[in-house]
Amino acid sequence: MKKVIVLLLCTALIIMAMAGCTPTAPQSSAAASPSQAAASPSEPAKESPDQPAAGAKKVAFICKAYSDAFCVWVKNEMEKLAKEKYAGEFEFAAFDAENNSEKQINQINNAVANKFDVIIFQQVDTQAPVTAVKDAVSKGVTVIAVTGHIEDGGASIYVDSSPEQQGTLIGQVAAERLAKDAKIAILQGPAGNPHANGREAGFKKGLETRKDVQIADEQIGEWQKEKGLTITQNWLSSIKDLQGILCHNDNMALGAYEAIKMAGKEGKIQIYGVDAMAEAVLAVKDGKMEATVFQNAIAFAEKGLEFASKALKGEKLESIIVDSELVTKDNVEKYIELHKQLGNIK
């Protein structure tokens, strides 16, 4: 019996080796495909090894997480633009890294093995994918990071925004609007997250001119609306005269708003967020939030694809930083229009 098993295993090994894939590819395509099927039925192309049309260029987009509304926004924009503008130039396929570094590394390796010419990705972590990216670049694949960048010494090109710039915009407008000696609290993104850290630094930088403002507490809301709500509810019990809540993202800010509304303190506490999601810009218009920051999801998508197209034509690429824009009641209409065009606001 043992001999039979050993024989079968050897045969299996030989067959796998002869399939001509790199050792990581067979496992990762098996691992990646079911999760793709579960998470993204709307993908136009699949990454099966037997792709038709040799010579057709292929661009892969590895989304950080389909569970992250902002990242999905970028992905949706890319899919739309790829179809409208670049359909003749290359095929476009999107993948979900599910906020998992290891999965993302596998997807990068996989894309290389499946002969993708360009990989665009939103990094889950700034260090983890470096080896995979360098490997991809050494094999002639162009790697473009959007909505972030990784510490790979320039192997990949990035289209990034500066979380610190975003935070500073909010810090500055809060510095203008907060009353004297105001007490504020901060709702933070997950620990160690570069966006959270950058925005935190930005908030504090923007508030430098107001030494009288005290930060009564900071808590990690993990980008979640429910946590923002619960933490704020508890703050309202324990912090007397809370006058402002600065949040690293809109979800938490909107959660804070719900808590304030339920406690009957609407209008007494200023709320600030980042992301300019549809619900948030409407909240800014109604005065429920003071301000938010528009992370240019559209520019990320446009530039990402533009760079991909340029790379396929052999042009040289340079990393860029896309500026984020402050959204307040004065200019909110422009963003409401934008969301209407995107179909996020009916």
Added chain:
Amino acid sequence: MNKTVETNIKPGVIDVKQLYNKYGIFAILIVILAISSIISPAFLTDTNILNVLTQISVVTIVACGETILIISGMIDLSPGSVIALSGCLCVGTYKSLVAGNMAWGLAGIISILLAMGVGMVISFLSSAIITRYNAPPFIVTLAMMTAARGLCYIYTGGQPIYDIGEIRVIGQSSLGFIPITVIAMILVLIITWVILTQMRFGRYLYAIGGNKEAAVASGIKTNKTIMLAYLTSGAFVGLAGSIFMARLNSGQPSEAVGLEFDAITAAIIGGSSFNGGIGTVTGTLAGAIIIGIINNILNLMLVQSYYQQIVKGFIIVIAVILDIKTKGKTK
């Protein structure tokens, strides 16, 4: 094992060992209450007490379902995802129905029933696979957890559903001074208590959890009972999902991740045993309140997030050890 099963099934008998058994977790609860009131003046205020009760409502409802399942030797890891799925379906459906000019009362009822229905369908699927193939509940419900989350993203397109309308009242408003979420929680607690203590179904659950072979031998239709247990839990989860999203005034597909672990922890702290055959709804409630108070007091005391995690883990371990020790005396 048998002794504990019997004493749990006869609540009317005043058994000193059983009382001591029960007091274990309530003693811990009282101690934590006392400490919290001392260290924070904001703790015992009306507002804060109501806050804590609303904050634990969703987890407690799910914990009731988990208690029923754990008693019968089963488990369910899918509630977090099913809350997201059923909750988003509830508010999304409500929004569409009202846009189609349905009265909001009727629309609300339909939406909540739909959410409960979805919860029950998912549980039915899990339980069918578990009973038909004798598959481990852990793995089957784990798979359901992933699938349900995927379904939720498909339904919402990955984006939150906002502007949901009046249905938010079931999560944000009160009847008199009692929040509706708390009323729902109390209802579910009562139903669970009735099932576990007053119904034959409840006794079957304890029997199956205590010793499945003996239960089968004594003529209990185990598969049917288990499926009914899952259906009940599924209905609870669907209700919890509606409340969860209503409280957030939006359908959030990426939230409630890991909520089932909070619910299971509440049940275990409250005295349910993974071996099956042991557990009470009052214990689970005490467990849920303990966890809720810990979260609340750490927040009120402005304890830094990282330390909160450590403190929480520490306190839960102590509560569990103390509970095991008090239970150990009856064996």
